[in-house]
Amino acid sequence: MPQGSHTDLAGSPAGGLLRDRFPLLERRIGDRPLCYLDTAATSQKPEAVLAALDRYHRRSNANVHRGLNTLAAEATEAYETCRRRVAGLVAAPTPESVVITRGATASLNLLARGLEHELEPGDEILLTEMEHHANLVPWQMLARRRDLTLRFVPVTDDGELDLSGLDALITDRTRLVGLVHTSNVLGTINPVAEIAGAARERGALVVVDAAQTIGHAPLAFDDLGADALVFSAHKAYGPMGLGFLVARPALLERLEPMEGGGEMIEWVHLESSTWAAIPHRFEAGTPNVAAAAAFPAAIDLVEEVGLETIRDHERSITAHALEALEALGGLTIYGPRDSAARGGLVSFWDPDVHPHDLSTILDQAGVMVRAGHHCAQPLHRRLGVPATTRASFGLYTRLDEIDALIEGLVAARKVFGR
Numbered sequence: 001m002p003q004g005s006h007t008d009l010a011g012s013p014a015g016g017l018l019r020d021r022f023p024l025l026e027r028r029i030g031d032r033p034l035c036y037l038d039t040a041a042t043s044q045k046p047e048a049v050l051a052a053l054d055r056y057h058r059r060s061n062a063n064v065h066r067g068l069n070t071l072a073a074e075a076t077e078a079y080e081t082c083r084r085r086v087a088g089l090v091a092a093p094t095p096e097s098v099v100i101t102r103g104a105t106a107s108l109n110l111l112a113r114g115l116e117h118e119l120e121p122g123d124e125i126l127l128t129e130m131e132h133h134a135n136l137v138p139w140q141m142l143a144r145r146r147d148l149t150l151r152f153v154p155v156t157d158d159g160e161l162d163l164s165g166l167d168a169l170i171t172d173r174t175r176l177v178g179l180v181h182t183s184n185v186l187g188t189i190n191p192v193a194e195i196a197g198a199a200r201e202r203g204a205l206v207v208v209d210a211a212q213t214i215g216h217a218p219l220a221f222d223d224l225g226a227d228a229l230v231f232s233a234h235k236a237y238g239p240m241g242l243g244f245l246v247a248r249p250a251l252l253e254r255l256e257p258m259e260g261g262g263e264m265i266e267w268v269h270l271e272s273s274t275w276a277a278i279p280h281r282f283e284a285g286t287p288n289v290a291a292a293a294a295f296p297a298a299i300d301l302v303e304e305v306g307l308e309t310i311r312d313h314e315r316s317i318t319a320h321a322l323e324a325l326e327a328l329g330g331l332t333i334y335g336p337r338d339s340a341a342r343g344g345l346v347s348f349w350d351p352d353v354h355p356h357d358l359s360t361i362l363d364q365a366g367v368m369v370r371a372g373h374h375c376a377q378p379l380h381r382r383l384g385v386p387a388t389t390r391a392s393f394g395l396y397t398r399l400d401e402i403d404a405l406i407e408g409l410v411a412a413r414k415v416f417g418r
């Protein structure tokens with residue numbers, strides 16, 4: 001890692017976009033500058049988000065929707081502002097189409113539970129081989145409860161969805177098609193609109209997991225042709241413990257609430273209750289109001305830079321990473337070679353150094369990557385490896401952080417006698 005070089009490039013695209021807004025990135029690991037290449041796991045948070053979290057707790061902390069005092073009104077306003085801003089971010093049909101959840105995983109569980117009453121034994125759900133466990137396990141659980149059949153769109157050797165058999169995979173029994181927008185392992189950006197079109201023609205619902213797209217590229221609900229879209233705030237420069245389900249209002253009206261309790265009801269009698277209107281009927285109990293109050297600051301930041309600009313930046317970083325890893329030789333690099341077809345992350349396998357050893361050695365050089373199956377075990381089985389090493393990027397990623405990664409890989413190989 002070139003020592004101290006981080007400030008030399010500040011403000012240029014090579015130096016990352018608005019990097020100086022992210023205090024944690026100034027950290028050093030021992031005598032090395034921190035090189036954070038794990039944004040796909042969670043993004044770092046800008047000062048404005050940290051300040052908003054602090055301001056909320058110091059000035060407005062109260063429970064939402066429950067009181068008529070000033071603080072409760074402010075907390076409710078902050079919470080509902082988050083809903084409106086998220087609706088704006090993804091061009092949702094209406095703010096009421098946005099359910100506030102704990103994260104993408106919670107949103108997918110909410111959907112799977114909410115649809116249960118509509119599904120009959122023998123109905124089919126079509127997923128893909130590249131799903132994160134969050135878009136796999138809830139459907140498996142539902143399939144077990146309702147005796148459904150799961151089918152899967154296969155992944156090609158190039159790390160793309162093999163759509164050649166799509167017509168046969170979507171049958172008259174297919175009730176739902178669920179797929180990831182940007183794979184968290186392959187980086188592949190899937191042709192969601194095309195698949196959604198085929199699914200809707202057969203009357204199936206379409207659920208899109210945009211956990212790795214939100215905050216990294218423009219995303220408009222209507223362009224996808226989907227019925228529901230899920231994502232988490234923490235991967236888009238916002239706080240943890242906050243996520244969203246954006247869905248067509250007609251779909252939300254059909255879902256049974258998964259959790260009962262305060263906030264989600266209209267009238268409660270000792271023996272029975274009626275539900276609040278959408279989206280509140282899916283938001284039982286006290287939500288993470290502080291996180292919701294802070295997320296608009298992250299949206300401000302990505303809108304200040306522009307999602308097209310962020311996408312272009314991550315694309316250049318990814319292209320540089322692909323080229324540098326390729327030049328190293330001996331690695332298997334997963335996903336499309338063209339950076340236009342992928343998001344800001346690269347996973348690879350070095351036959352001589354296990355990803356766990358690699359990430360430990362890289363960590364000693366201040367380089368944070370992720371090693372393992374990245375919550376996609378079936379995909380790793382398809383790739384024929386137990387684990388991969390993943391470097392992932394954000395708007396703040398600098399070109400010289402890729403160089404630090406490459407230097408670390410060379411050093412790791414030396415440790416293992418190559």
Ligand SMILES: Cc1ncc(COP(=O)(O)O)c(C=O)c1O
Binds near residue numbers: 183
């Ligand atoms: C593609 C994808 N889907 C879903 C998730 C789950 O997100 P969360 O853990 O924030 O619920 C992740 C997280 O890594 C992901 O990468």
